[in-house]
Amino acid sequence: MDYFPPSAVDLQPVDGHQGRCQPPPEQCKFPHRPPTMTAAALPAEPPACPESPCRIPGNKGIWAGITCEFVEFGVLFAVYFIARSHFPQAFHDGAQRLSVTAGTVITLLMITSSYFIACSVNAIRQDKHRPAVIWLIAGLVVALGYPLTKALEIDWNLAHGINGESGIFFTVYYYLTFTHLVHATWGILGILWVLARLSFRGYSSEDYAGLEALASYWHATDIIWLVIFPLFYVLA
Amino acid sequence: MNSKNDHFSRLTVAWLALVALTLVSLGLSEWFRDARWLPLLVAAIIWFKGALVARCFIESHVAHPFIARVLSVFVAMSPLALIATAFFGGTLARWASL
Numbered sequence: 001m002d003y004f005p006p007s008a009v010d011l012q013p014v015d016g017h018q019g020r021c022q023p024p025p026e027q028c029k030f031p032h033r034p035p036t037m038t039a040a041a042l043p044a045e046p047p048a049c050p051e052s053p054c055r056i057p058g059n060k061g062i063w064a065g066i067t068c069e070f071v072e073f074g075v076l077f078a079v080y081f082i083a084r085s086h087f088p089q090a091f092h093d094g095a096q097r098l099s100v101t102a103g104t105v106i107t108l109l110m111i112t113s114s115y116f117i118a119c120s121v122n123a124i125r126q127d128k129h130r131p132a133v134i135w136l137i138a139g140l141v142v143a144l145g146y147p148l149t150k151a152l153e154i155d156w157n158l159a160h161g162i163n164g165e166s167g168i169f170f171t172v173y174y175y176l177t178f179t180h181l182v183h184a185t186w187g188i189l190g191i192l193w194v195l196a197r198l199s200f201r202g203y204s205s206e207d208y209a210g211l212e213a214l215a216s217y218w219h220a221t222d223i224i225w226l227v228i229f230p231l232f233y234v235l236a
Numbered sequence: 237m238n239s240k241n242d243h244f245s246r247l248t249v250a251w252l253a254l255v256a257l258t259l260v261s262l263g264l265s266e267w268f269r270d271a272r273w274l275p276l277l278v279a280a281i282i283w284f285k286g287a288l289v290a291r292c293f294i295e296s297h298v299a300h301p302f303i304a305r306v307l308s309v310f311v312a313m314s315p316l317a318l319i320a321t322a323f324f325g326g327t328l329a330r331w332a333s334l
């Protein structure tokens with residue numbers, strides 16, 4: 001029985017068949033065909049089977065959010081590369097002052113939590129409810145290591161005289177990594193919500209779109225960190 | 237049990253590859269710090285890791301074309317910008333000057 005109402009990661013289509021296996025939508029088979037209904041009148045499509053081509057992982061709402069997230073970080077990365085092209089020496093020297101250990105630990109935490117959450121989706125697809133809960137709890141615990149490591153890293157930075165006014169490299173470093181931390185925090189809150197729903201059997205192999213939407217968001221946030229890590233910690 | 241839907245081994249291999257590439261990139265930064273081709277290799281690793289997450293974790297190869305394109309563009313964007321900055325930094329700085 002589902003004790004929790006749907007949230008942002010659980011946008012329900014009007015027909016109530018969220019996450020159930022359906023053949024690929026007609027619009028996907030013919031992506032260039034103009035729609036015959038207005039967007040307001042168009043009912044939401046239930047996602048196709050996991051192996052169907054043209055399926056939407058999770059739901060449309062989360063992909064609107066992920067696309068906005070990519071646009072936001074695209075702008076921030078553009079600022080990084082423009083600043084780097086203007087001040088190559090500052091970026092070369094600045095990276096050598098950061099804690100490579102902290103950057104590596106955060107990378108391993110992000111990769112591992114992404115893997116655990118992907119395993120949770122894999123388990124629920126096979127109707128293995130208990131393993132799905134365990135994988136998601138493991139993903140949450142590992143994900144919580146990120147803000148913890150970041151706090152220790154900032155403490156280490158301040159102890160070594162590194163703050164937002166230490167130069168162009170550190171200004172870019174702070175606003176890019178803080179923005180990523182904010183996005184990761186939203187993801188952690190999302191994991192908590194989905195875990196609560198999963199614990200009360202809110203998802204099954206027939207209906208797991210909310211869990212998959214959360215997983216998609218977390219993987220997208222992981223991809224962004226996989227770009228940030230080499231730009232600030234590796235290219236010294 | 238439907239073993240066809242069980243992608244556990246594929247996910248595990250992808251995770252191990254991501255961990256290995258992270259450690260390799262650390263080694264590269266230590267051993268080839270001043271090598272001119274280092275940004276090229278780092279760009280390749282960024283692209284490969286992003287593509288691996290997109291394909292194995294998000295399953296972009298069976299996703300809607302819009303989602304697959306968004307992921308492809310975002311994963312390719314930073315490596316290309318890194319190569320442009322590393323080899324044509326002066327030109328890029330001139331273009332980006334007010």
